[in-house]
Amino acid sequence: FVGEFKRTMPGYPCPSTPTVYRYIDQGLLDISNIDLPMKLKRRRNKRHHSHGGHALHKKHLGNSIEQRP
Numbered sequence: 001f002v003g004e005f006k007r008t009m010p011g012y013p014c015p016s017t018p019t020v021y022r023y024i025d026q027g028l029l030d031i032s033n034i035d036l037p038m039k040l041k042r043r044r045n046k047r048h049h050s051h052g053g054h055a056l057h058k059k060h061l062g063n064s065i066e067q068r069p
Contacts, residue, residue, distance in 0.1 A: 023029050
């Protein structure tokens with residue numbers, strides 16, 4: 001859509017691809033997701049959540065070698 005828009009409407013500001021997809025999802029454009037094969041294949045990045053540092057993910061193996069008898 002964005003490439004065709006740039007070719008057919010030079011001189012007009014072109015929305016970004018995510019903006020166009022958002023407009024389609026909101027029903028502002030007369031096109032549906034099924035009409036866009038790339039939209040159906042497109043994957044969004046998963047967001048990674050931090051849980052307070054790496055210390056929580058370490059396995060406690062017991063006493064260190066210095067503390068052993």
